[in-house]
Amino acid sequence: MADDSCDIFISGGGVAGLAAAAVFGAAGLSVTVADPAPPVTDAGSDGADLRTTAFLRPARDLLVEAGLWARLEADATPLKVMRIVDAGGARTVPRVSRDFDAATIGEPAFGWNLPNWLLRRELAARLDELPGVDFRPGVGFRGLLARDDAALVTLSDGARLRARLVVGADGRDSPVREASGIGVRRVRYGQKAVVFAVTHSRPHDGVSTEVHRDGGPFTLVPLPDRDGLPCSSVVWMVRGPEAARLMALGEAAFAAEATDRSAGALGPLTPVGRRQAWPIVSQMANALTARRVALVAEAAHVVPPIGAQGLNMSLEDVSTLRDLALARPEGLGEREMLDAYARRRHPEIAARLAGVDLLNRASMAGAPPLTALRAAGLAALHDVRPVRQALMRLGLGALGRR
Secondary structure: OOOEEEEEEEEOOOHHHHHHHHHHHHOOOOEEEEEOOOOOOOOOOOOOOOOEEEEEHHHHHHHHHOOOHHHHHHHOEEEOEEEEEEOOOOOOOOOEEEEEEHHHHOOOOOEEEEEHHHHHHHHHHHHHHOOOEEEEEOOOEEEEEEOOOOEEEEEOOOOEEEEEEEEEOOOOOOHHHHHOOOOEEEEEEEEEEEEEEEEEOOOOOOEEEEEEOOOOOEEEEEEEEEOOEEEEEEEEEEEHHHHHHHHHOOHHHHHHHHHHHOOOEOEOEEEEEEEEEEEEEEEEEOOOEEOOEEEOHHHOEEOOOOOOOHHHHHHHHHHHHHHHHHHOHHHOOOHHHHHHHHHHHHHHHHHHHHHHHHHHHHHHOOOHHHHHHHHHHHHHHHHOHHHHHHHHHHHHOHHHOO
């Protein structure tokens, strides 16, 4: 017999797993969420995730509904303009630069940027406010036995749970996915993302700047001022050996190379805090569901960090599951619900992965003919007004709303 029962068990206490627990808990469902590592909620602590996440409008709306946005809004930096720069010529200077301004489609911003470590802090605090949510940090998923009426889950501390639905939100090497016998298709690009924060001489004015040259984009995403200076987070995608070289550079040499690679977008850059390097892959699970199991976030799909797609796709997974659960509560975790989830999410996930894969391969191009084609394509996408507006609405996630 199981020691406890709940509507939903979530494996994974990253940003996606904690957000899912808050969303389901705010909807009145009983939730248990477990992760073998307690969340690191301070930027200076070992293991802190120094990346940032830009929440697009549908994701922000979901956080509002879950009672989370009030905790986050004061620290969120609006992204009013997405500036894309091609600097693929002989020197690292802009050849083509185009602005996609949210105001032209009647929106205040494309998204709102927040540090991941802060997200974990505020998400964990929100879970403490929800009586139906049981968060068990330091405890991992060990196994499950799926039955017709429920799944019996075993945790690393020996505890046993009976859950009507098991949600795998436990990362690209998901133990829940493995326990469910679901394989993955993975593409390796030979890239890593070097992630760090910078202060700079020019204000960012809410403009997120993505500079393309070769090896991958160099993206500056606005953050709140730091020590009285404008500040941005940086995701610098490069090939693996180049990432190792950059990570080994001294502070002055690294700052000089970062400033050069930015094509002078914000003036001289001064890195602050630590650097981290993350491998870049594209990955999709062979199935999104199994008996009494649904996969979300990186357990289901992994995309390169281009266009703020990763976590926003993850929250679309969570929103879809919540809507299905509330539409027919008596069918939570049953085959009908899980089939509906897969039908709704699989085509969109596959399309997003294909699109981001194409963008990443284009951004990696270094041969002059290919960089010239990339620059011409950027200009064409921006300069045809209906195409530009459609792309901006797609970027906002407006076409994905149900």
